[in-house]
Amino acid sequence: MNFRYVDRVCECLFGIIIFATFTSCSDYKSDKVMDNPVIGKYVYLDSDSALHVKYNCIRIHMMASGDSKKSGALTRIPKDSLREVHIVRTCSRCINDSIYDIFVEIVNKKKFEQYKRKKIKDASCYK
Numbered sequence: 001m002n003f004r005y006v007d008r009v010c011e012c013l014f015g016i017i018i019f020a021t022f023t024s025c026s027d028y029k030s031d032k033v034m035d036n037p038v039i040g041k042y043v044y045l046d047s048d049s050a051l052h053v054k055y056n057c058i059r060i061h062m063m064a065s066g067d068s069k070k071s072g073a074l075t076r077i078p079k080d081s082l083r084e085v086h087i088v089r090t091c092s093r094c095i096n097d098s099i100y101d102i103f104v105e106i107v108n109k110k111k112f113e114q115y116k117r118k119k120i121k122d123a124s125c126y127k
C-alpha cells in the first residue's frame with residue numbers, strides 16, 4: 001500500500017474530525033448566549049400566538065415556509081406592555097427559562113401596579 005495515500009486519508013479524517021468539533025461547538029456557543037439574554041425594546045407574536053424575542057427567529061421563518069397559509073407576519077409588542085396572555089406560549093428556540101422569568105416579572109409588576117391603582121381608586125371613593 002502506498003504510504004503517501006494513507007497519509008492523505010489520515011489528513012482528510014483529521015480535517016473531518018476538526019470540522020465536526022467546531023460545528024458541534026457552535027450549538028454550545030448559542031446556548032451560552034442564551035444564558036445572558038438580550039431582550040430588545042420589542043417582542044414578537046407569530047401567527048400561532050407564540051412569543052419570540054428575536055425578530056429573525058428561525059422558528060418564525062420555518063413556520064412561514066412550512067405552511068403556505070401562514071404568512072410569517074408578526075405582531076410587535078413593546079416589552080413593557082406584555083400581558084399574561086402573551087407569555088402562555090413561548091418559542092423554545094429564542095426564549096429560555098431566564099428570559100421567561102424576566103417576562104413573568106414584568107407581567108407580575110404590571111399586575112401589582114394595577115392592583116395598587118385600583119385600591120387607591122376604591123379608597124378615594126369612600127372619602
Ligand SMILES: [Zn+2]
Binds near residue numbers: 054059094
Ligand atoms: Zn423564536
